Amino acid sequence: MVTEDMLLFSSTTDLFSRSQMPDLNYKHVSNLTDHTGIIQHAVFAMPNRKEGYCIDDNARALLWAVWACKNNKKDQIASHLLPVYLGFIHYMQTEDGYFKNFLSYTRSSSEKRGSEDSFGRTVMALGYLINEGPSHLLIKTGREIFAKAFPHVNVLTSLRGMANSIIGICQFIKSHYPDDWKRNAVIQLSDKMVRMYKDNRNAEWHWFEPVLTYDNAMLPLALLNAYEVTEDEQYLAIALESMHFLESKVFYDNILRPIGNAGWYKRGGPMAQFDQQGIDVMAMVLLYQQAYRITQEQPYLTRMYKSYQWFLGDNDLGLSLYDFSTGGCADGLHSKGINLNQGAESTLAYWISHEVVVSTL
Template sequence: MKFACIGTYPPRECGIGSFTSDLYHSMLGDINQNENEGFIIAMKNSDEEYSYPKEVKLTIQQENRNEYIAAAKHINNSGADVCILQHEYGIFGGQSGIYILSLLHSLKIHLVVTLHTISNTPSYTEKAILKEICKMANMVVVMNLKAIDFLTDIYDVPREKIAFIEHGVPDFHFDQKKVKKEFKLEEKKILLTFGFLSRNKGIEVAIKALPKLVKKHPNIIYLVLGKIHPSVMRCSGDEYLIYLKQLVKKLKLEDHVVIPNSYIPQDDLFKYLYASDIYITPYNNEAQITSGTLSYAIGAGAAVISTPYWHATELLANGRGRLFDFHNSNQLADILIELLDNPNTLNALRKNAYEYGRNLTWPKIGAKYNLHVFNILQDEIETKGQSFDILIMPQFSLKHIHRLTDDTGIRQHAKFSIPSLQDGYCLDDNARALLMALLAYTEKNNYKALELCPIYLSYIQYMQNDDGTFRNFLGFDRSFLDEVGSEDSFGRTIWALGYLLGNPPNYSYYQSGQSIFLKAVPVFEKLKSIRSIANTIVGISYYLQRNPTDDSMTELLSRLSKKLVTSYEENSSDTWRWFEPFLTYDNAMLPLALLHSTEIHNDDKIRATAFRSMEFLISKTFTNGYLSIIGNDRWYEKDEKRATFAQQPLDVMAMILLFQQAFKLTKNEEYLNKLFKSYMWFLGENDLRISLYDSETNGCCDGLESYGVNRNQGAESTLAYVISHLTVLKAHKDFNREIFAKKRLAKKISQNVIN
């Protein structure tokens, strides 16, 4: 994908410029970085002269309408697939920035618009301009949920056009004690506000709160970092700065307030954020839909106190900060005293902010932009030869998962669709449930699934023994039913934990998962079951995707992989290319594990073993053009007849995951074809031509028997279906990305030939 970004850009000192730069680099830095390329069209004032970086290919003088037209032509001829516009009325020329419409009307490519200001009481011109921009846009990005209502109710923007993607934050980390020492402020309690200064920022409100605070905490320093906003300087000079300094002098706060009136580089800014004890945004009115400074503070894990403007009300909810009334210095002083007097309360705010801020880092925000843009471009993608149609899939639902889950974990079994309490819980299912919930959150942004994660993770934590092993079964009365669980349950748990560590939804879950995972590591090389080893390999592979420098874990992965290869070499022949002298259950996990290992090690022997065994398994399960799983009633011994029935959903899930990983490594579309055929087993493309998915309960039946379907809908079968469903959705996205990449390559080759 090639994209053009329009906005202000560094070295121009502007919040939108920083946003544009961070977004540009994060979109290039996504997992598809070898496919993505982009460039910048920078907005500037007529009196500005900057030395822009190489990605800036063109500039537009704000008040020169002809340059907007020229920029549109440049973009259209650049080979870009999409234009991403940062919209703020004040950075474009003409009344209320109307000149930008000349550029947008001339564009011949897709348009994505990020709105930095949305008024609920716009002027006639402001409303007309924004409505026209949104009409031309394929997608409108907002950073506050309230903005969605504004756009639909005031500007008549269709809801399906609007994407909610929060303001990104740089991924900096500093130690508070060290940066305080660096700034020679280690003996001080630091209050901080930063950003361009203007009357609406309410700095005077915070200053007026200090006398009451200083009486109780005389070591307070209030840092106001930033300079007078350029537009304010043009209109009224440094009048506001003079007023603030006079106020400081009047209140005898010269030893407690520092206002350097200078633009602070981003690295230093984050140092100050980490050094601060409390961050304050004392803005004077509610009409601020987005605040980059507030997002930065949350991203740094600062304890934030703010007036209740729109963005703050939303971002500081759920214990991530504190609010005080507009212009109420006395209330602000009381909150400051309360927090400084109660370090535990203060630290709780910091912790909540930091955990939430982990979801706002630019790599994650850039990935969301990329995903949304890819979805937009799919309408143009040539899908001839596409292996499957996701429109025939049932609507995604977690209804039965919620029915099976209580505050202990997910229950093992169900009588039809009703949970069977007497059968209690098991580790296998709670590990699968954790994997399912994480996938649902990753692929569907399903926050209800995310809310289930602590339940399943706490079950896993509760079942771990001191030596790193796990118990498996727990009664409904929460009594342990075994001392040490099966190796299979151990391996499945490591798989789920590894996926969590490779794809953490937040830092808290990462810490919890890491503690359990690392405690279990000494058990890895003691495993005897090759399926347990296979599941463990998958978990380690996910872990190493996020921790690639862990050399000891990389070596451990290699040793475990060689155990599977050795098992294959000892049992395989020209007619039986398999790891054992029989095909039993969860067969696809064995080649799947080696494909995951190949992704880390790129070992030719491991790779060859993976593909040979996979093709052998395909030859035994796809003989009739649809998936026919090895039955569990007597399995399939070498040189004997295979069992057809007692087919289990778990085996189907493993096949789907196998084909997904094979496609990821080879880009061979035939694997996607088999992936979807495997999924259709759930919907009736099987030996009995009957569906196992229950559209009324949103559960999955437990198996395919000779007499028909086992109508019980336990955790294992439903989790296998849901994970399979999510894997198909992910494979569909991956496939379209590959199609798009091929199209881009063909387009480049064509352009080179013409040139």
């Protein structure tokens, strides 16, 4: 039976190719990066040094650099910057294996440790480096940092901290298969997510918590990764059910509308349309890529392409957040336009999404 999604997929892939994607332009990523790491915020396209650095963005930058090196083996920019981001993560790791998050431009930090979310994002990026990194020595460095952090994964309580950690551990397992110790950690974290899902699920609400907020797609993505290494059908069933619930809330007339951060979407309440953020779009791109890898169902590629095109103007306002002149990305889509600041989070969300799509073409 030919479905509407299949027809859409056919028309999308007939029309969508690398030639339709912006040329590689890492100028703004380079502009935001110094010898310490990537600066987290920008005033328009100028690095805002007053705001310093964070491990969240340096972990995203490491993830981007790993994939950019993989997709573009001759690219000198990503291969030059990757050790900078890994060096930042190493510097921010505490003696007990946790990570500080924020560092001032003068390289001072008053934190004892950062959030569980930032911990999970760092573990995820390290996992991809270990599995797909471009050099043995960089991979070895990543393994040492990962090993020091790993004992803390089982005490995580943050949903997104757990989800990102699951993804990173699954990537580690792929490079060290089999690894029953790491596999048991995936099961323990995934079972926590399953319990949270069952506690919050009802006939109309198929989600892990009573609100849709940010980085939502990372939650079903984690269980898709867990299924890949455990073959536990429960993880797959919940991942697909929650993914379909999420996309029913964020696609309108075949245009992606990520949950707005000006109020989010609480169960039974109104859904915020704005402000829409690039990291939510990136998470959708990653989710659909993994859903396709697991199921080989081509309509998931359609949704992946449609999600990516949000950056290029296929959104509620018809405005491109990606800046072709700088290689940066606007910080968000507001009701009256775009946030013209091109910070690290949004710029990296675009380039990670770009690399994911390139890898499928």
